[in-house]
Amino acid sequence: MILLGLLAAIVAASVVALSAAQALVLLGIPDPGPLTTYGVPAVRAISEIATVITIGSLFFAAFLVPPQRNGVLDVGGYRAVRMAGVAATVWAVTAALMVPLTLSETSGSPLSEAIRPENLFQALGQVETAVAWAWTTVLALITALLIRLSVRWSWTPYLLLLSLVALMPVALTGHSSSGGSHDMATNSLVLHLVAASVWAGGLFALLVHSLRGGEYTDLAARRFSFVAGLAFAVMAVTGVINAAVRMSFGDLTTTTYGRVLLAKIVALIVLGVFGWAQRRRALPALEADPTSRSALVRFTAVEAFVLAATIGLAVGLGRTPPPPPASAPTVQEVTLGYQLDVPPSFVSLFFGQWRFDLIFGTAALVLAVAYAIGLWTLRKRGDSWPVGRSIAWFSGCFVLLVATSSGVGMYSPAMFSVHMGAHMALSMLAPVLLALGGAMTLALRAFRPAGRNAPPGPREWILEFLHSPPSRFFTHPIVASVMFVGGFYALYLGGIFTTFIDSHSAHVLMNLHFLLSGYLFYWVVIGVDPSPRDLQPVTKLAMVFGSLPFHAFFGVTLMSMGTVMAESYYRGLALPWNYDLFADQKVGGSIAWSAGEIPLVLVMIALLVQWSRTDKRTARRVDRAADRDDDADLAAHNAMFAELARRDGEGR
Numbered sequence: 001m002i003l004l005g006l007l008a009a010i011v012a013a014s015v016v017a018l019s020a021a022q023a024l025v026l027l028g029i030p031d032p033g034p035l036t037t038y039g040v041p042a043v044r045a046i047s048e049i050a051t052v053i054t055i056g057s058l059f060f061a062a063f064l065v066p067p068q069r070n071g072v073l074d075v076g077g078y079r080a081v082r083m084a085g086v087a088a089t090v091w092a093v094t095a096a097l098m099v100p101l102t103l104s105e106t107s108g109s110p111l112s113e114a115i116r117p118e119n120l121f122q123a124l125g126q127v128e129t130a131v132a133w134a135w136t137t138v139l140a141l142i143t144a145l146l147i148r149l150s151v152r153w154s155w156t157p158y159l160l161l162l163s164l165v166a167l168m169p170v171a172l173t174g175h176s177s178s179g180g181s182h183d184m185a186t187n188s189l190v191l192h193l194v195a196a197s198v199w200a201g202g203l204f205a206l207l208v209h210s211l212r213g214g215e216y217t218d219l220a221a222r223r224f225s226f227v228a229g230l231a232f233a234v235m236a237v238t239g240v241i242n243a244a245v246r247m248s249f250g251d252l253t254t255t256t257y258g259r260v261l262l263a264k265i266v267a268l269i270v271l272g273v274f275g276w277a278q279r280r281r282a283l284p285a286l287e288a289d290p291t292s293r294s295a296l297v298r299f300t301a302v303e304a305f306v307l308a309a310t311i312g313l314a315v316g317l318g319r320t321p322p323p324p325p326a327s328a329p330t331v332q333e334v335t336l337g338y339q340l341d342v343p344p345s346f347v348s349l350f351f352g353q354w355r356f357d358l359i360f361g362t363a364a365l366v367l368a369v370a371y372a373i374g375l376w377t378l379r380k381r382g383d384s385w386p387v388g389r390s391i392a393w394f395s396g397c398f399v400l401l402v403a404t405s406s407g408v409g410m411y412s413p414a415m416f417s418v419h420m421g422a423h424m425a426l427s428m429l430a431p432v433l434l435a436l437g438g439a440m441t442l443a444l445r446a447f448r449p450a451g452r453n454a455p456p457g458p459r460e461w462i463l464e465f466l467h468s469p470p471s472r473f474f475t476h477p478i479v480a481s482v483m484f485v486g487g488f489y490a491l492y493l494g495g496i497f498t499t500f501i502d503s504h505s506a507h508v509l510m511n512l513h514f515l516l517s518g519y520l521f522y523w524v525v526i527g528v529d530p531s532p533r534d535l536q537p538v539t540k541l542a543m544v545f546g547s548l549p550f551h552a553f554f555g556v557t558l559m560s561m562g563t564v565m566a567e568s569y570y571r572g573l574a575l576p577w578n579y580d581l582f583a584d585q586k587v588g589g590s591i592a593w594s595a596g597e598i599p600l601v602l603v604m605i606a607l608l609v610q611w612s613r614t615d616k617r618t619a620r621r622v623d624r625a626a627d628r629d630d631d632a633d634l635a636a637h638n639a640m641f642a643e644l645a646r647r648d649g650e651g652r
């Protein structure tokens with residue numbers, strides 16, 4: 001880890017040396033001194049290496065090597081989790097160092113000045129990237145502490161999730177979050193960093209495991225090879241999109257930024273070749289003899305150094321000023337990331353204007369493709385699957401795509417009424433359809449059971465998830481209802497919406513909350529998938545009935561509000577067609593009211609149908625049992641009453 005961190009730090013600082021002077025001129029700030037100019041890329045690169053090792057090692061322990069049969073981590077998993085603990089601590093420390101370093105770099109004042117408490121706390125709130133590093137410090141520290149406490153496999157997927165959350169503050173700020181197309185730049189960088197972390201970190205963990213002669217190296221290498229292939233594709237696509245947002249093809253050879261990028265492209269190709277060699281040489285050798293690790297170790301070691309150097313290049317690239325844009329971005333491009341020239345209409349909302357949302361649009365496509373693969377697997381086996389469920393699932397994916405990537409997704413950050421329409425589609429319509437799709441049931445049928453003494457696989461992971469304490473907590477009727485309904489009130493009436501409306505990352509997090517809290521609620525209420533809690537139909541009905549008035553009240557409150565939420569933001573957009581913000585907010589309120597009630601009524605009908613079906617099924621089962629044992633239950637029942645009558649008779 002130290003060697004890889006140092007290599008990345010040296011490469012990053014060298015790249016910065018190429019353009020440091022140019023950057024200061026372009027930014028128009030005084031020189032903060034070499035400690036900051038080279039300290040920032042060096043510490044950032046070490047932090048990036050610590051980040052990927054934390055995430056990759058947790059990924060390794062969770063999905064590449066099996067635990068012991070009693071659920072406690074096996075040697076390989078335990079060592080990987082310990083390595084993640086050390087890396088997370090380094091991550092927290094370097095992230096903490098990045099706070100004053102970022103303040104020094106942004107203000108142009110020497111580090112000694114920036115680090116003084118009165119300057120530090122005064123400036124912290126004003127510099128978004130410094131705040132992001134402060135959050136990263138806290139989240140990385142929590143990850144490191146929780147890692148120390150965990151020895152059971154079942155916690156590793158959740159620790160992995162937490163470490164990915166800790167990656168987000170920095171991924172959602174920096175170069176990508178400002179200027180034209182910042183929505184594309186930020187979303188592509190989020191996917192880029194997640195893929196880089198799992199790929200580079202997983203590779204480092206695999207290298208250490210195979211160097212130690214760890215068990216299941218062949219299984220880990222085979223599983224990792226699949227993941228690395230996916231990560232390679234994601235890195236290439238998101239890297240190109242991120243680059244295309246900032247520069248033209250011609251800049252590749254004529255600007256420092258372009259040349260560093262070219263070096264990254266070459267590195268990716270080299271890594272692709274090594275990946276290919278792994279599949280042609282190392283994996284077959286391991287398959288033939290699980291102890292023949294030499295080819296794997298040789299190739300992985302080279303890949304590890306190339307990846308560490310590329311991360312250094314990337315950090316240097318992140319500190320290199322991109323080529324100046326052909327024209328200054330407009331107010332809308334700076335705020336939204338794009339320009340809206342025509343007023344919203346049925347055509348412009350659903351047909352005329354599409355802008356693919358790299359996060360939610362991609363999620364919709366991946367969810368649809370994964371489900372189709374599940375269907376195909378069942379069909380290949382000759383198993384049937386209710387067509388209604390497939391229609392529900394693909395419709396849910398389609399609603400997710402349209403609500404985030406069509407004109408609805410484009411106008412949503414610009415107009416409250418369209419935003420509310422998108423909100424309702426993401427928290428009401430898409431989740432109802434997805435919950436009726438029964439994806440987990442399909443996965444449990446499509447994936448084969450691992451077999452008695454075999455390492456657990458996807459099917460066992462899903463079952464473990466379904467029975468895990470966090471799933472039980474979040475599917476509790478009260479928790480699911482509060483997350484579903486409470487979110488509305490906290491967001492709009494609690495002022496969160498107004499405070500964060502101009503932040504792209506807030507829009508990403510809002511959409512994520514709408515989708516997950518909606519899916520969770522409908523999974524519990526009408527989901528066809530097995531749920532950690534076996535709730536009575538009456539409890540489910542109570543959840544729906546309970547949330548109905550809250551929805552109605554929320555819609556009415558919006559319609560009767562006396563002030564316009566986030567007025568300065570909407571006015572500031574200077575949309576070419578001027579419109580009445582008040583009236584638009586009222587439209588938003590009526591959409592919330594109507595679009596909230598309709599799915600809930602549909603759900604109630606679906607629940608009553610499910611309830612009557614359950615009853616019929618129970619009745620049929622009881623009848624079949626009665627046929628089998630000559631209605632022993634009824635006989636026992638009658639005998640009990642006869643006995644009671646006899647005792648009553650004797651008492652008198």
Ligand code: HEM
Nearest residue numbers: 175176196239240242243264265268310311314315317318
């Ligand atoms: C193995 C290959 C790669 C790795 C490990 C990698 C890693 C990274 C990392 C860690 C960052 C964030 C840097 C920062 O914000 O400080 C980044 C940013 C970026 N990467 Fe990559 N990357 C790889 C390949 C590529 C490729 C092939 C391209 C282009 C085709 C690319 C384009 C970009 C761009 C444009 C940025 C944003 C830089 C900025 O903020 O200005 N990357 N990459």
